[in-house]
Amino acid sequence: MRVAALYDVEGNIPALEAVLAEVESLQPDAIVFGGDLFCGAQPVEVIDRARSLPAAHFLLGNADRLDEPNVAYHVALLREDQRDFVATFPEKLVIGNVLYRHGSPRSVDELVTVLTPDEVLREMLEGIGQKTVVIGHTHMQFDRQVDDYRIVNAGSVGAAWETEPGAYWALLDNGEVKLRRTDYDVEAAIRSLPADHPNREVRARTIPLRLRSASSPPLGGRAAIRSITDFEVREH
Numbered sequence: 001m002r003v004a005a006l007y008d009v010e011g012n013i014p015a016l017e018a019v020l021a022e023v024e025s026l027q028p029d030a031i032v033f034g035g036d037l038f039c040g041a042q043p044v045e046v047i048d049r050a051r052s053l054p055a056a057h058f059l060l061g062n063a064d065r066l067d068e069p070n071v072a073y074h075v076a077l078l079r080e081d082q083r084d085f086v087a088t089f090p091e092k093l094v095i096g097n098v099l100y101r102h103g104s105p106r107s108v109d110e111l112v113t114v115l116t117p118d119e120v121l122r123e124m125l126e127g128i129g130q131k132t133v134v135i136g137h138t139h140m141q142f143d144r145q146v147d148d149y150r151i152v153n154a155g156s157v158g159a160a161w162e163t164e165p166g167a168y169w170a171l172l173d174n175g176e177v178k179l180r181r182t183d184y185d186v187e188a189a190i191r192s193l194p195a196d197h198p199n200r201e202v203r204a205r206t207i208p209l210r211l212r213s214a215s216s217p218p219l220g221g222r223a224a225i226r227s228i229t230d231f232e233v234r235e236h
């Protein structure tokens with residue numbers, strides 16, 4: 001069983017196309033779109049492209065909730081059939097005994113980073129039968145072990161917050177986890193943001209957000225991060 005986990009595409013079609021060029025050559029059994037699929041520069045194109053893939057499965061992210069006021073600009077751009085499609089996204093998927101969720105092992109919205117304490121992760125894992133859990137949402141890739149659980153953050157395809165720019169994703173290959181980074185034209189993606197895109201300046205700065213180091217993301221503590229202002233950022 002080979003599964004490509006593509007999280008937080010965030011409407012970035014150049015990033016998605018670059019990743020799919022690699023993914024399609026690997027011929028995975030499944031492609032999991034792990035939530036926060038369309039909010040970004042090319043929402044219509046990203047949904048159509050993702051939906052055209054026969055092996056694709058979709059998960060709900062916090063920014064895929066059609067009634068969420070923060071995403072109204074993007075929802076208004078979608079066709080009716082696309083809105084109906086997004087409304088079907090489930091909060092969790094199990095494929096090959098791996099659990100896929102957007103935020104944390106138990107939530108669409110909770111944040112998990114490398115700094116989230118083990119005891120907090122234990123709480124989030126309570127009652128979960130699958131020993132491997134793939135999440136996203138914080139846009140920072142990692143592969144952690146807590147007791148006999150493996151928690152993988154697939155990273156973000158469309159708005160990676162890492163030390164190197166690129167599109168980040170994960171490949172689950174017969175029990176092996178491979179963290180992947182794919183180059184794409186980041187500057188072109190930034191230029192393609194429409195002039196009237198909400199928070200255009202912030203968005204331009206966060207495709208990608210460049211961290212000083214992989215181990216110094218944000219604050220420690222329970223929630224680990226609250227917003228991008230918690231990050232140490234360097235100019236790109």
Ligand SMILES: [Mn+2]
Nearest residue numbers: 036061062137
């Ligand atoms: Mn999210």
